[in-house]
Amino acid sequence: MAPQTARRTALEIAVQDLAGYRVAAGAGAARTELCVALAATGGLTPSAGLLAALVAERDARSARGAHATGIHVLVRPRPGSFVYxxxxxxxxVRDVRAAVAAGADGVVVGVLTRDGRVDTGALSALVEAAAGREVTFHRAVDAVDDPAPVLDALAAAGVTRVLSSGGAARSIDGVRRLAAMVEHARGAVQVMAGGGVRPVDIGALVAAGVDAVHLSASRPVAGDGGPGGGGAAGHTVTDPDVVAEAVAALARA
Structure with missing residues (x-):
């Protein structure tokens, strides 16, 4: 009987700029989720120029033999509900096609019906537009009462993974539900823990059996944009120290 290979839990970092991608790639993260307005909205679709900059960086790293972290593009046109x-x-669908044409490794989407089910028609169109690239279903799953039917629908649609906090504000507080999702999915859909993840939480999330952990690893940057720029809300950037702590925690787990 051949020895079993230890399961490795992947690290995904949500980034909002080229600097964030460089931090994640330098730390050896498996993937990035590229988005904008993360702190203010939970993340929205990034610009074509931003995606092009990351693709160029990824390809340059690959050409010189460095680790080329994957780029998965969040496709979400507005804040608020996931009913469209x-x-x-x-x-x-147009944004997914554009992301694929620009060289993205995958896309991140989420579509629900008013009664809390997966919008299978919309999801089918998005998966088709992805043209074989990996599709992640984002935390729209946390807006439903029972994730089991969602997991079944995602597996049937050919979705690669689902990002979830286990229905809680922070993944560590939803760890039991995450473990139940892993058990229900049985590998048909990868379960990635995300939502308020701190490096200190990673050990418990890995113990729950998740396939990946996702965090923004961010720190706030002050900046008053005035009345036409969002006031004094500022923005967030990827913190290299937090990413390093997450990598170390994952290695220990």
Whole structure:
């Protein structure tokens, strides 16, 4: 009987700029989720120029033999609910196609019906637009009462993974539900823990059996944009020290 290979839990960092990608790639993260307005909205679709900059960086790293962290693009046209009308779905399909054409390794989407089920028609269109790239279903799953039917629908649609906090504000508080999701999915869909993840939480999340952990590893940057720029809200950037702590915690786990 051949010895079993130890399961490795992947690290994904949510980034909002080229500097963040460089931090994540330098630390050896498996993937990045590229988005914008993360702290203010939970993340929105990034610009074409930003994606192009990251793709160029990834390809340059690959050409010189360095670790080339994957780029997965969040496709979310607005804040708020994950229930979209036909026009909003059409925009997302166009954004997925554009991301794939620009060289993204995958896309991150989430579409629900008003009664809390997966919008299978919209999801099918998004998966088709991804043209074989990996598709992650984001934390729209945390807006439903029972994730089991969602997992079944995602597996049937060919979705690679689901990002979830286990329905809690912070993943560590939803760890039991995350473990139940892993058990239900049985590998048909990868379960990635995300939502308020701190390096100190990673050991418990890995013990729950998740396939990956996802965190922004961010720190706030003050900056008053005035009345036309969001006031004094500032923004967040990737913190290299937090990423390093997450890498170390994952290695210990």
């Amino acid at each position: 009308d036909a026009a909003e779905v059409d925009v997302q």
